[in-house]
Amino acid sequence: GRGLRGSKSQVSCFSRVGLVSEREADIELLSGAADFFCTKEYSCGCESDGSWPDVSFPLLQEGMPQTLSSTSMFTPCSFSPHLHTSKEDEQGGLIFQDGNLTSASLDALIQHLIPTTDYYPEKAYIFTFLLSSRLFIEPHELLSRVCHKCIEQQRLDDPVLDKARIRKFGPKILQLLTEWTETFPYDFQEERMIGHLKDMIHRIAPCDEAYWKKMNQLLQTLNQKLATLSHGQEGIVKINAAVSDKLVAFKSKPPSIQREILSVCSDPYTLAQQLTHVELERLSHIGPEEFVQAFVHKDPLDGTKPCFSDQKTSNLEAYVKWFNRLCYLVATEICMPAKKKQRAQVIEFFIDVARECFNIGNFNSLMAIISGMNMSPVSRLKKTWSKVKTAKFFILELHHFSSQIVIPFFSLLIKDIYFLNEGCANRLPNGHVNFEKFLELAKQVGEFITWKQVECPFEQDANIIHYLHTAPIFTEDGKTVQSLITENVSLYHCQLTS
Structure with missing residues (x-):
């Protein structure tokens, strides 16, 4: 034990x-x-x-x-000892020891979080970095940088979007945003976080109408969760007030x-x-x-x-x-x-x-x-x-x-x-x-x-x-x-x- x-x-x-x-x-x-x-x-x-x-x-x-x-739950056994990378090992500033990621610059870790058309970070890495990154960068700033890099790498500012590319990238960025909202919903109490999330989905939605539906589902689930959590917090405040009186x-x-x-x-x-x-x-x-x-x-x-x-x-x-x-x-x-x-x-x-x-x-x-x-x-x-x-x-x-x-x-x-x-x-x-x-x-x-x-x-x-x-x-x-x-x-x- x-x-x-x-x-x-x-x-x-x-x-x-x-x-x-x-x-x-x-x-x-x-x-x-x-x-x-x-x-x-x-x-x-x-x-x-x-x-x-x-x-x-x-x-x-x-x-x-x-x-x-649940496959979405983070348990000790879900943490793989190897966070696999290939090119990032030498080019992205990620330091490995015996195949395990041990250290890196903050920029390299942010880059490693960002999905591409053919890459998606491991669940253990996503949770670990989203949990610990707030010691170095506030969540709204992290999401802003992630969205900005996605826009650059996937050329989402181009007048004509590459729909084939976006259809490969879209599900991955949606999955990342979904995992973030499910595991750290309190981060999205800030309007800036919701703004970054909506902006990213608005950029990929023209390539597939399904992305609009996904965004609405994501926001609805998030709002319900935040409402439940807020109700629980209010209940605790009322209880504490009653206890103080007694x-x-x-x-x-x-x-x-x-x-x-x-x-x-x-x-x-x-x-x-x-x-x-x-x-x-x-x-x-x-x-x-x-x-x-x-x-x-x-x-x-x-x-x-x-x-x-x-x-x-x-x-x-x-x-x-x-x-x-x-x-x-x-x-x-x-x-x-x-x-x-x-x-x-x-x-x-x-x-x-x-x-x-x-x-x-x-x-x-x-x-x-x-x-x-x-x-x-x-x-x-x-x-x-x-x-x-x-x-x-x-x-x-x-x-x-x-x-x-x-x-x-x-x-x-x-x-x-x-x-x-x-x-x-x-x-x-x-x-x-x-x-x-x-x-x-x-x-x-x-x-x-x-x-x-x-x-x-x-x-x-x-x-x-x-x-x-x-x-x-x-x-x-x-x-x-x-x-x-x-x-x-x-x-x-x-x-x-x-």
Whole structure:
């Protein structure tokens, strides 16, 4: 298993968790599981050292979320080790090592993206370059240069067009534009991008009426996708506004909170399903380019301005905030009840939810629940933990596993990309783009594209999802205050009865 962002090694790590009988072991278990995934050693995409046992997986369970299979999807196996070129190797400034494209000038890489009558770039190259090029050139400028070179090379400005040539070239440029709009739709929120796209198709359309129809279909599909994404973003903004209105800030004694998770949903499997709905909904809005834009630095060959005036990472940030919210919600729900028995019941409930998340393949919610239970206001409740049935602690059956990871532990994916970005330069000393680095980056982001297109078969429960999004949560100080209050109240009652 490579990378541990949803690999067999990650599953093996959790499968080693067994029955524990001591409270200290409980805390160590939670802490160890969280710490394991946050260590730099295991977050850089390095090979497993073989210390974790291999796990064999049965067939995918019926009714579980399934990853889509599509030729347009970018998965690690779709990246060919050889990006074939012939003349470009010597004439286009592309540098190869053992048949692999490792570096090139930005101009050479742009030229390599442009289709001709008898050439079309590999899918892996298109994705890698469109993903990474935004570190050096803005998308609208890249598309402008691509269109300009196409006009020159195919002589689209000539008074009389060579229809035979255009009929060979037309389908290829349409395919490139289609792949761009499908994979990076947020790029086309800019009017300049739409303008370049329309201009190119208008130039080739006189040679074949079918190109007009293709353009209309492309634009219609793009508009629908952007409308869906925009609607999702607006929904997240509304949710965040509602949460801000309900946040509970503590100065001394926290006010009472009327509802608890067990009054909304008492079935762990149902809650795990609804958490999976939320995870997949949030994932679907994240554009692959956000992973690059999150780590944008000023291009050393351009001393005037960074490549982006603002970092367009709102969906990525919203997903990270969701993880943090779930951590705090778990801690809040545990700290709220006044009696030890009730708090222990909530802990046992979340242990069951975590197990169901694991069985589904929802590792992000699983780790959020673990992190919430491992927060100090929760871990310090020794009398509460003494009431927890330790037999519930992560008895994970291998035969329950699904054969595909559905939702990875997202923080680990971010760490992988961060360390790759920090550990390798974007440009080589000769000014060439370090394409070898960006091919590795594209592999990691390609995995994410596969994950976020998972189909969720579970029925949605609006009431539960609304609660997950809007239930008041304690602040950091609030959790500590409530923890101290509940523990001291329990101690006081013990003293009265003794």
